Amino acid sequence: MMQDPEFIRGDSEEAPGLTILQRGPDNLEPAFSSALGSSLTPADRFYVRSHFEVPRIEAASWRLAIEGEVDRPFEIGLDELREMPSETRMALLECSGNGRIYLESIQIGIRWERGGVGNAEWTGVPLVALLERAGIRPLAVEVILEGADEGDFKPPQHETPGKIRYARSLPLAKARKEEVLLAYRMNGEELAPRHGYPVRAVVPGWYGMASVKWLRRIIVTDRPFHGFFQTMEYAVWERQHGLPTLVPVSEIQVKAQIARPAPHEVVPKGTCYRILGAAWAGESDVAKVEFSDDSGQSWATAKRLGDPIRYAWQFWEHDWHVPNTPGRRVLMARATDSRGQSQPMERDTDRRDAAISHVLPIEVEVR
Amino acid sequence: MMQDPEFIRGDSEEAPGLTILQRGPDNLEPAFSSALGSSLTPADRFYVRSHFEVPRIEAASWRLAIEGEVDRPFEIGLDELREMPSETRMALLECSGNGRIYLESIQIGIRWERGGVGNAEWTGVPLVALLERAGIRPLAVEVILEGADEGDFKPPQHETPGKIRYARSLPLAKARKEEVLLAYRMNGEELAPRHGYPVRAVVPGWYGMASVKWLRRIIVTDRPFHGFFQTMEYAVWERQHGLPTLVPVSEIQVKAQIARPAPHEVVPKGTCYRILGAAWAGESDVAKVEFSDDSGQSWATAKRLGDPIRYAWQFWEHDWHVPNTPGRRVLMARATDSRGQSQPMERDTDRRDAAISHVLPIEVEVR
Numbered sequence: 172m173m174q175d176p177e178f179i180r181g182d183s184e185e186a187p188g189l190t191i192l193q194r195g196p197d198n199l200e201p202a203f204s205s206a207l208g209s210s211l212t213p214a215d216r217f218y219v220r221s222h223f224e225v226p227r228i229e230a231a232s233w234r235l236a237i238e239g240e241v242d243r244p245f246e247i248g249l250d251e252l253r254e255m256p257s258e259t260r261m262a263l264l265e266c267s268g269n270g271r272i273y274l275e276s277i278q279i280g281i282r283w284e285r286g287g288v289g290n291a292e293w294t295g296v297p298l299v300a301l302l303e304r305a306g307i308r309p310l311a312v313e314v315i316l317e318g319a320d321e322g323d324f325k326p327p328q329h330e331t332p333g334k335i336r337y338a339r340s341l342p343l344a345k346a347r348k349e350e351v352l353l354a355y356r357m358n359g360e361e362l363a364p365r366h367g368y369p370v371r372a373v374v375p376g377w378y379g380m381a382s383v384k385w386l387r388r389i390i391v392t393d394r395p396f397h398g399f400f401q402t403m404e405y406a407v408w409e410r411q412h413g414l415p416t417l418v419p420v421s422e423i424q425v426k427a428q429i430a431r432p433a434p435h436e437v438v439p440k441g442t443c444y445r446i447l448g449a450a451w452a453g454e455s456d457v458a459k460v461e462f463s464d465d466s467g468q469s470w471a472t473a474k475r476l477g478d479p480i481r482y483a484w485q486f487w488e489h490d491w492h493v494p495n496t497p498g499r500r501v502l503m504a505r506a507t508d509s510r511g512q513s514q515p516m517e518r519d520t521d522r523r524d525a526a527i528s529h530v531l532p533i534e535v536e537v538r
Numbered sequence: 539m540m541q542d543p544e545f546i547r548g549d550s551e552e553a554p555g556l557t558i559l560q561r562g563p564d565n566l567e568p569a570f571s572s573a574l575g576s577s578l579t580p581a582d583r584f585y586v587r588s589h590f591e592v593p594r595i596e597a598a599s600w601r602l603a604i605e606g607e608v609d610r611p612f613e614i615g616l617d618e619l620r621e622m623p624s625e626t627r628m629a630l631l632e633c634s635g636n637g638r639i640y641l642e643s644i645q646i647g648i649r650w651e652r653g654g655v656g657n658a659e660w661t662g663v664p665l666v667a668l669l670e671r672a673g674i675r676p677l678a679v680e681v682i683l684e685g686a687d688e689g690d691f692k693p694p695q696h697e698t699p700g701k702i703r704y705a706r707s708l709p710l711a712k713a714r715k716e717e718v719l720l721a722y723r724m725n726g727e728e729l730a731p732r733h734g735y736p737v738r739a740v741v742p743g744w745y746g747m748a749s750v751k752w753l754r755r756i757i758v759t760d761r762p763f764h765g766f767f768q769t770m771e772y773a774v775w776e777r778q779h780g781l782p783t784l785v786p787v788s789e790i791q792v793k794a795q796i797a798r799p800a801p802h803e804v805v806p807k808g809t810c811y812r813i814l815g816a817a818w819a820g821e822s823d824v825a826k827v828e829f830s831d832d833s834g835q836s837w838a839t840a841k842r843l844g845d846p847i848r849y850a851w852q853f854w855e856h857d858w859h860v861p862n863t864p865g866r867r868v869l870m871a872r873a874t875d876s877r878g879q880s881q882p883m884e885r886d887t888d889r890r891d892a893a894i895s896h897v898l899p900i901e902v903e904v905r
Contacts, residue, residue: 239779315781324782333887338781390779395762397784402769412606412757414682414705415691417764520700 188216192281196221196322197365200286204433207447207486210477211261212289214357219365220266220287222337222400223322226385230369235301235353239315239391242306249369252296253355259294260350260375261483263451267378267405267420270527280524285428285531288451290484293373295354298389299347307343307391314346315339315390315398316372316383324399339383339405340396340419341374350375350482353386375482376454378420378526380405408521415521423453424528426514427460427473427487427506437536441495446473449484452508456481459507462489466501467516467530473504493537502533555583559648563588563689564732567653571800574814574853577844578628579656581724586732587633587654589704589767590689593752597736602668602720606682606758609673616736619663620722626661627717627742628850630818634745634772634787637894647891652795652898655818657851660740662721665756666714674710674758681713682706682757682765683739683750691766706750706772707763707786708741717742717849720753742849743821745787745893747772775888782888790820791895793881794827794840794854794873804903805860805867813840813856815871822875823848829856830870834883834897837872860904869900 189199199219206212230249238244268280269287302314318337345351352373355362362368367384374381380400401419408415427450438444450457456479461470473489487504494500507513518529556566566586573579597616605611635647636654669681685704712718719740722729729735734751741748747767768786775782794817805811817824823846828837840856854871861867874880885896 315779317781335782390781392778394778396778396781397764397769398781399784402764402773402784406769411759411761411763412682412755414684414757414763414765415702417766417769 186215189219190286192283196223196225198281200283202433203285203288203428204430206286206289207430207449210290210483210486211358212291214291214360214363214366217289217291217366218266218287220281220379221320221365223320225364226319226321227364228319228369228385233369235370235386236388237301237305238388240308240311240393241302241391242308244305247301249355252353252370255296255300257294257296258352259292259356260352261290261292261480262350262373262375263288263290263423263482263484264373264379264382265423265426265451267380267525268527270531271524273531274518274524274527288428288484290449291357292359293352293354294356294359295352295370295373297349298351298353298372299349301353301389302346302391305391308393310393311343311391312394313340313342313392313396315388315392315396316341316386317388317390318383319385319387335399336387337383337400338396338398339381339400340392340398341381345374345377376422378405378423380420405525407523407525410521420525423451424514424526425452425455425457425506425508425512426450426528427504428531429502429504429533432502432533432535434533435536437538438493438500440493440497440537442493444491444493446489446491446502448473448487448504450475450487450504450506451484452506454482455508455510455512457485457506458509460487461505461507462491463503463505464491464494464500466532467503470505497538500535500537502535503530505530553582556586557653559650563590563592565648567650569800570652570655570795571797573653573656574797574816577657577850577853578725579658581658581727581730581733584656584658584733585633585654587648587746588687588732590687592731593686593688594731595686595736595752600736602737602753603755604668604672605755607675607678607760608669608758609675611672614668616722619720619737622663622667624661624663625719626659626723627719628657628659628847629717629740629742630655630657630790630849630851631740631746631749632790632793632818634747634892635894637898638891640898641885641891641894655795655851657816658724659726660719660721661723661726662719662737662740664716665718665720665739666716668720668756669713669758672758675760677760678710678758679761680707680709680759680763682755682759682763683708683748683753684755684757685750686752686754702766703754704750704767705763705765706748706767707759707765708748712741712744743789745772745790747787772892774890774892777888787892790818791881791893792819792822792824792873792875792879793817793895794871795898796869796871796900799869799900799902801900802903804905807860807864807904808862809860811858811860813858813869815840815854816851817842817854817871817873818851819873819875821849822877822879824852824873825876826874827854828872829858830872831858831861831867833868833899834870840871864905867902867904869902870897872897
């Protein structure tokens, strides 16, 4: 959309297992039905969301600047960053457009099905360590993360201020949280170019747009940042005194997805079929997963597997007694988080084309 | 644009002297060449900017609510408002899209020529008087002005949250200024329905979008309001650490416009022709007006007429020695305010489709 790219839907030759949603910049999606082979999504099966072409960055010349409302602005290179104390933590990333193909009224943007989500183990330096080294000034309110990816800036129906880089801000309170990493490893390997090599942000609990790839600059600011990617894109409406007010997309909403069966799979009638899926809950925890085989009229509690890990997904299963009557059947899953928030049945249109977390049906063929 | 209205350009039968730019809602513009007959623009020759259909409001049942971050929320009717101490002050209003027809790259929105500006005398109660009666709480930062005009909300390319009303906020500092009025008279007459009957805001020094018509609610808020008309519309880019950040349109930029001659007028060669125009300067004062007959290569200082009145326009004139050579001639005017800001020669594309204040040429025919 930014550079009049090609919208297509087809298999990728260079990235087997990923569907090409868009070329130039590339946006790639795995089938969610094949996503749960392991709790960690392999890097080459992890969804790719690009706003501009992948920037080619040499590790030797890469520098990250920390500036703005800080006492001691500085730059850091890759070797020095790798020598700092690091942490490894599991975190799910979900594209805020995941599920957009289910929104009939949205005709533009990347048409994610249900594969715009993945779970990985990230290694890097907590952002707060760099902020503290720079010395945050008292007036600071936000931290802008700027990537090296850039391109033509074409807001619809308006003049262009020329080239821009991808940038996104975090409130200072989130930027200071220990879980926010400047990551240089993904599942124990160096980051792939399309996943942000050499260093990307990982902002656990927030939709993927916050986890800025190809980091080049960290800017502490004394006022909210209203850049393109938190106003024109990745922003939703919230009501204030009954009036819609535009706010940047932030926390991932609670969600469960069915991985098995795949949509339109043929399921043998009268058998016991093990439904498999994953659920996640932003900055909260998954407290319940439910399953329905009657379009949401009745719900059965599914079994969550393993111990929950904050910010990661949790697998779940349910033994479904497949009815004896052949025909099409609509299956649904619904999660509830530890704050009591459940997935709604209907789309909240205030969320525009982002944060799609209402219950999404899967249709199968009982035969 | 909000309601798929008709875009047309033609004379209005119901409003002689106004050109119809759009119907349903109506947007009407006088020719600027006929605007300077009097320092006060008559109400029926004043530009009309409507986002939705004109709401039909009965004076007897009209109520204005003052609520939000106040100690004593209240409602007030028209009789009671008229009984409060009132002020009468001259103020210019300019549509932030005035001159949009000169922007080749902007293909949508109302195609204002140069007539989206007028100067009137407004009578009403200072907004600050009502705010003080309600008691502003310490956490207050903005004041939202909500109109009674409403319609379908269709942000481009996104889902609709349904019907909305026109609303715009002011920072508390501006809302408290003595010049901001809740006006019920225009040039000594009751407001016409299309100008905001029974009560509208008049925010001198700010583009017209701040002067909300058909007021129904004043909401004091503890956070910035990012409504549709200060993000999707009426917002411009400002650079913060080199990154574009979206800010609501606010103060009117300094500008001079030529009223005489009209564009494409035939001017007799070798004569002395009296150029006439008006200039204005937002919250500042006009300090200089210049004239050029050679596409801006050389400039002569024009003569400003009368004493300047803050927030109003000031007429100016210049005796132009029309060259002896027949042919097309490009005329320009340029104003400078008392802060030293001059009109730029080139469009600042960060301003999107709003706040069009670069020097606009007039072409005439010397014969």
